[in-house]
Amino acid sequence: MAKYEQQVREILEAIGGEENVDKATHCVTRLRFALKDESLVDTDKLEAIDLVKGSFSTNGQFQVIIGQGTVDQVYRDIVELTDIGESSKSDVKSASSQKMNPLQRAVKLLADVFIPILPAIVTAGLLLGLNNVLTGPGIFFEESIVEAYPQWAGLAEMINIIASAAFAFLPALIGWSAVKRFGGSDLLGIVLGLILVHPDLLNAWGYADAQEAGEVPVWNLFGYDVEAIGYQGQVLPVLVASFLLAKIELWLRERVPDSIQLLIVAPVALLVTGLLTFVIIGPITFALGNGITDIFIWMFDVLPALGGLVYGLLYAPLVVTGMHHAFLAVDLQLTGSGNGTFLWPILALSNIAQGSAALAMIFVSRSENVKGLSGTSAVSAYLGVTEPAMFGVNIRFKFPFICAIIGASLAGTFIAINGVLATSIGVGGLPGILSIVPESWIPFIIGMVIAIVIPFVLTLLYGKTIAKKTFVPEK
Template identity: 80%
Template structure:
């Protein structure tokens, strides 16, 4: 007999019946479902089931939060009790993608490309934070730690090499993930990324100075002059080049006989993509990428309070829609320039604010299950994972979500006025200070305090003294 038989029956009924479920799978904490008609879902009935901790819809998937461990058994019971049949995560993604409009598909494509490389980027960010501690001035002494203790200088240099590798060869990481996403051979994607940062090319970070001095190296291709520059720290060039490479490769595989594909497909695909990239894709997208980041830099330079406030307000709603992944490209472009990003610190404070609002719900609710969920999801958000807090608690009761946004907006405004920058993308929660430039630690920590105190206080006061909803 299934362990969660009654709960599964209740979940199926709330979802509109077994016949409304097109495909089903699960991850560590959630059932992930492609539904035929999400309007048939009774959210109140679904979240009244004792094992359900929340639900939400994103990127064409309907996800039911169950919890680690329990979700495995619930999914097995569902498969045993129904004829739905287990699907892979990709099957559910594909089924859900069919319901998305073109803009949503574009955002989802960016997410599919950047999410697989995030562990490398976050790890690099944490290690760069450690390097910042060793090399930053005014942290422990007026001078940098390695100047007071010169014997640590080589240690710091090795750490910096290990940490900066992911950003130095960022096009190779993006090329691997993007070509795989577009259906091509991921190994060719790596090679394409490495071509774009080849050491014989002018380093992209030195391009501005070389251009000013009139020393940009030029190739003469049968009378066509092409700048021989690399694309270190650039995002758009490798994204467009990866798409082209994938389409050329897939097209060649359809027409080239299997016996000679090894000799023809990869060399031709890379050669054609390489020429088109250096002649057209690179220069155009290089200018476009710099223009986009320049717009953000202008906004935060001229009216930093407005930029910080708007991004602080919008980031959490962007997470709900999945559109926040689009800004990861901007963050990577900003950090790739070496000057640091002003967007990512606001992201970290937004995550902390969502955790603080969830934490306050422990003292608002009388429901023991909600107390437990609020506590665990708050800890998760403080460590950079906000899904349980946002979808399991805050959005469910609405006012905690609004209170968190208010706290995020105030904190974002404050750190933007104080020009807080992160040297890299790290863990988007309390450990985020490690990725912040040491000279910006004080205003950032004040921003952290704001994002903890304001959402917690507002959520507690509203839940205790204003809300008429039984919680």
């Protein structure tokens, strides 16, 4: 028997009826619908349902936030009570992608490639943060912990090796995910990534010095010199090479007899892709990737206040559209350069600002349901997961979202002026301080205070005064 039959029928009615649903699936906290016509959705009616904590549309999908655990049963009830049937996430993505424009498809492609490797990147970032604490001077003493207590040095070196592996072999992670996304063999993607960071190649981090000294190693291919360099920390070379590898592999599999595929497909696909990558793809994308990062570096060097203000202002709206995934590639490119990223610290403060605005709603709303959702979603945002706060509270009531953006932009401006850098991508909330270079901790902490206080105070004041007559806390 369906446990949430009444709520399921109310949800379906609010989204335009069963006949408006093309495909449906769910993730950890949300129902995901590919709808035929999103204009039929009655958002107010939907979010008045007791199980629903919020809703939003992104990348051609209409998503309804239910909550961990409960969403599993609600989805089972939908399948049981309707003829919609079960669908996988890929089915829903495929159905929803048909409604996307080219830019949305490009952003979705980046998300499909980078999201699967995020756990490894974030874990590595946290461990690098721990290494920062052990090796950074001026945190607990004038000297670093390992200098004050040499017995900790061996542990710090081991942590550094464990943490830096994901970044040192980043092309292998991207190759695995990208080739899989493009329909090829993910194992070949791993091999391709490892080829691009082979130890016999000149390390990409030493390329600039070697070029200045005139010591870049080359291969002579029939009179044409090809630089024998690796692509450590690079994103674009392995992305383009992965696309080529997958297409060559699929083309060969359609034409080579099954009996000899093992002898032909993988060797030919890797050989052709490898040669084209070292000769053409690598040099072009290496220069392009460095050019893109140089533009961001120039902007934050010349106009840091403007860069911090704009990125702090735009990051949360970019999350709503899903376009924030495009900047993950830039962050990885910046950290891969070895100099650190100035974008990711602003991301962390934006998450904190969203949590602070949601927290203020506890004191603004008279609804116990909103108070409870505000408290739990604020904690989630402070720990780096902003979906419940953004879509369940802040966007739902609009003014908290705007107050959070204001706080994030001011905090972003402050840390950009002070040149705050992160050595890696970590947890985008309060734990994010572990990923910040130790000498930037104090300005980053001040930035966190701004991101906590400004959105909280603005949301509280606006909710208690200006919005008092129009705010409907019973929703």
